[in-house]
Amino acid sequence: MIKKIFSNVKEYKKFALLSPIFVIIEVAMDIAIPFLMGLIVDRGITNPSKENILNLGTYLFLSVIFALITGILSGYFATKSSAGLAKNLRHSMFKNIQNFAFEDIDSFSTGSLVTRLTTDVQNVQVAFQMSIRLAFRAPLMLIFSFLMSLRIHVKISLIFLLIFPILGIGIGIIISKSFPIFNKIFRTMDKLNTTVSENLLGIRVVKSFVKEEHETQKFKDISLSLFNNYVRVGKLSALADPLMQASIYIVVLLLGWFGANYIVVDHSLSTGELLSLVTYAYQIQVSLMMVSMLIIQMIVARTSGMRIVAVLDKESSLDKNVDGETEIKDGSIEFDDVCFSYSKKEDKLALKNISLKINSGDNVGIIGSTGSSKTTLVSLIPRLYDVLRGSVKVGGKDVREYNLNALRDAVAVVLQKNQLFTGTVIENLRWGNENATYEEVERAAKIAQAHDFITQVPEGYDRIVERGGTNFSGGQRQRLCIARALLKKPQILILDDSTSALDNTTEKLIVENLKEQLPELTRITISQRIKSIEGCDYIIVMDNGEINGIGTHEELLETNEIYREISQSQEKEGDFDEPN
Numbered sequence: 001m002i003k004k005i006f007s008n009v010k011e012y013k014k015f016a017l018l019s020p021i022f023v024i025i026e027v028a029m030d031i032a033i034p035f036l037m038g039l040i041v042d043r044g045i046t047n048p049s050k051e052n053i054l055n056l057g058t059y060l061f062l063s064v065i066f067a068l069i070t071g072i073l074s075g076y077f078a079t080k081s082s083a084g085l086a087k088n089l090r091h092s093m094f095k096n097i098q099n100f101a102f103e104d105i106d107s108f109s110t111g112s113l114v115t116r117l118t119t120d121v122q123n124v125q126v127a128f129q130m131s132i133r134l135a136f137r138a139p140l141m142l143i144f145s146f147l148m149s150l151r152i153h154v155k156i157s158l159i160f161l162l163i164f165p166i167l168g169i170g171i172g173i174i175i176s177k178s179f180p181i182f183n184k185i186f187r188t189m190d191k192l193n194t195t196v197s198e199n200l201l202g203i204r205v206v207k208s209f210v211k212e213e214h215e216t217q218k219f220k221d222i223s224l225s226l227f228n229n230y231v232r233v234g235k236l237s238a239l240a241d242p243l244m245q246a247s248i249y250i251v252v253l254l255l256g257w258f259g260a261n262y263i264v265v266d267h268s269l270s271t272g273e274l275l276s277l278v279t280y281a282y283q284i285q286v287s288l289m290m291v292s293m294l295i296i297q298m299i300v301a302r303t304s305g306m307r308i309v310a311v312l313d314k315e316s317s318l319d320k321n322v323d324g325e326t327e328i329k330d331g332s333i334e335f336d337d338v339c340f341s342y343s344k345k346e347d348k349l350a351l352k353n354i355s356l357k358i359n360s361g362d363n364v365g366i367i368g369s370t371g372s373s374k375t376t377l378v379s380l381i382p383r384l385y386d387v388l389r390g391s392v393k394v395g396g397k398d399v400r401e402y403n404l405n406a407l408r409d410a411v412a413v414v415l416q417k418n419q420l421f422t423g424t425v426i427e428n429l430r431w432g433n434e435n436a437t438y439e440e441v442e443r444a445a446k447i448a449q450a451h452d453f454i455t456q457v458p459e460g461y462d463r464i465v466e467r468g469g470t471n472f473s474g475g476q477r478q479r480l481c482i483a484r485a486l487l488k489k490p491q492i493l494i495l496d497d498s499t500s501a502l503d504n505t506t507e508k509l510i511v512e513n514l515k516e517q518l519p520e521l522t523r524i525t526i527s528q529r530i531k532s533i534e535g536c537d538y539i540i541v542m543d544n545g546e547i548n549g550i551g552t553h554e555e556l557l558e559t560n561e562i563y564r565e566i567s568q569s570q571e572k573e574g575d576f577d578e579p580n
C-alpha cells in the first residue's frame with residue numbers, strides 16, 4: 001500500500017527529499033541552543049565575563065536564526081511535496097474512476113468515492129507532511145537531547161529513562177483504543193457524503209415532497225454519530241496531554257532535587273548545566289509528543305491509504321477490449337437466450353431467457369410496467385453491463401468482441417436520468433462528438449427539435465447550462481440529450497423514456513425527422529405511453545424480466561393482455577387530459 005501511495009509523489013520527490021535535510025540542520029541547531037545557553041550562564045554570568053557573553057551570545061543568536069530559516073524551508077518543502085502527493089493521488093483516483101464500469105460505481109457508492117477523493121486524500125497528505133518533518137526531527141531530537149544530557153552528567157540523565165515506560169504504555173493504550181473509533185468515523189463520513197450528495201442533487205424532489213424535516217433529521221442523526229465518535233477520540237487523546245505534563249513535571253522535579261544535590265554537595269554539576277538539562281528534558285518531552293501525534297496520524301492515514309488504494313487498484317469489471325473489433329457492420333441486434341442479474345446471482349435474475357432479433361434500421365418500441373427490466377434490457381446493448389448467460393450481438397458479432405469505445409460510439413443511449421454538465425449548450429452537445437462542426441451540431445439540434453428554443457435567446461448556442469441543466473425545462477433537457485446522442489452518428493439509438501416530458505406534437509416531429517433524415521438508424525424507444533410507440537414497426541412488451549409479447553400496435557391490442565390494459569387505462573386518462 002505504502003509503495004502504491006508513494007509512487008504518486010512523482011515530480012515532487014525532490015521537495016520530499018530536501019525537507020528532511022533541512023530538518024536535520026534544524027535539529028542540530030535546536031540541540032546546540034540549550035548547550036550554548038548553559039555555557040553563557042556558566043562562563044558569562046556565574047563567573048562574570050562580558051567577552052564570553054558577547055561571543056557565546058553571537059553564536060546563540062546565529063543558531064536561532066539558522067534554526068528559524070531551516071525550519072521555514074523544511075516546512076515549505078514538506079507542504080509542497082505533500083500537497084503535490086495529494087494532487088497526484090486525486091488525479092490517479094479520478095482517472096481510474098472514469099474507467100469504472102457501472103457495477104463498480106454501484107459497489108463503492110458515490111458518497112464513499114467522494115470521501116475517498118477528499119477526506120482520505122487529505123488524511124494521507126497531512127500524515128505525509130508530518131512524517132517528512134517529524135519522522136526525522138522527533139527521533140533525532142530525542143536521541144541527541146539524551147546524548148547531550150549524558151555528556152553533561154551521566155547519572156542525572158538516567159532520570160530521563162523514567163519517562164519512556166510511563167509514556168510508552170499510556171500512549172499505547174490510547175492508540176489501541178482510538179483505532180476502532182477512527183474506522184467508525186470513516187464509515188459515518190461515507191454515509192454523510194452520500195446523504196449530502198443525494199440531497200443536493202434531489203433537492204427539488206425533497207422540497208416537493210415536503211421532506212425537508214425528514215431529510216434534516218436523517219442528516220442530524222449521522223452528524224450526531226460523527227460528533228459522538230469524535231468526542232470519544234477527543235477524550236482519549238485529551239488523556240495524552242496530562243500524561244505528558246505529569247511525566248515531565250516529575251522529571252523536572254527530580255532534576256531539581258538531584259541537580260541541587262550535585263551542585264551543592266559534590267560540585268559535579270554547574271547551574272548552567274542544570275539549565276541545559278531542564279531544556280533538554282522539555283525537548284525530549286516535545287519529541288515524544290511529536291512521535292505520538294505522528295503515530296496517531298499514521299493510524300488515521302493507514303485506513304485512508306487503504307481506502308485510496310482500493311480505488312486505485314480496482315480494475316474495471318468490464319474488459320474494455322482495446323484490441324477488439326472497431327468496425328460495426330450494421331445496426332442489427334440479437335439477444336440469444338440472455339440471462340442477467342445485477343448481483344450475479346442465479347436466483348435474482350433481472351432478465352430471464354431473452355431471445356430477440358432486431359434488424360438494422362428497425363424502429364422498435366418497448367413498453368412494460370415500471371421495474372419490468374426495460375432499462376436493464378437495453379443497457380446490455382452498449383455493454384453497460386455484461387450478461388450472466390447467453391449473448392448479445394450487435395452487427396452480427398457478440399458485443400464482447402468489440403472494442404468497448406467503438407461499440408459505445410455506435411450505440412447511443414439517451415438515459416432515463418439524463419444529465420447535462422456545466423458549460424455552454426454547444427459544449428454540452430459536442431460531448432457527443434468533440435469534432436462536430438457547427439453545421440452538424442445545428443442539424444442534430446434541428447432533428448431533436450432543440451434548435452428553435454436554443455436560438456430563441458440572444459446567446460443561442462453559447463447559452464450557459466447551469467449545474468445539472470436546471471436552467472432548462474425537463475423537455476428542453478431531453479431534447480438537448482437527444483441531439484447530443486445524435487452527434488455521435490450512431491448506428492443504434494436508444495431512447496429510454498427520453499421523450500416523457502415532451503408534448504405529443506413535438507415528439508411526433510422528432511420521430512418524423514429521425515425517420516426522414518436518418519432512415520438507416522436502428523431505433524429503440526422505451527416509453528410508458530402507448531402514444532409514443534404505437535407507430536413503431538413492432539413493440540416488445542416486457543413483464544417482470546421477460547418478454548411477454550412482440551407485435552405491432554394492432555396485433556398486440558388483439559393478442560396481448562398487458563398491452564391492452566395499458567392502452568385502455570391511457571385512453572381513459574387521455575379523455576380526461578384532452579377533452580377534444
Ligand SMILES: Nc1ncnc2c1ncn2[C@@H]1O[C@H](COP(=O)(O)OP(=O)(O)OP(=O)(O)O)[C@@H](O)[C@H]1O
Pocket residue numbers: 106342343350368369370371372373374375376377416
Ligand atoms: N443498478 C442496479 N443494481 C441493482 N438492481 C437494479 C439496478 N438497476 C435496476 N435494478 C433492478 O432491476 C429491475 C429492473 O429495473 P429496470 O430499471 O430495468 O426497470 P424498468 O423497466 O426500466 O423500470 P422503469 O419503467 O421504472 O424505468 C428492478 O427490480 C430494479 O430494482
Ligand SMILES: [Mg+2]
Pocket residue numbers: 374375376416496
Ligand atoms: Mg427504466
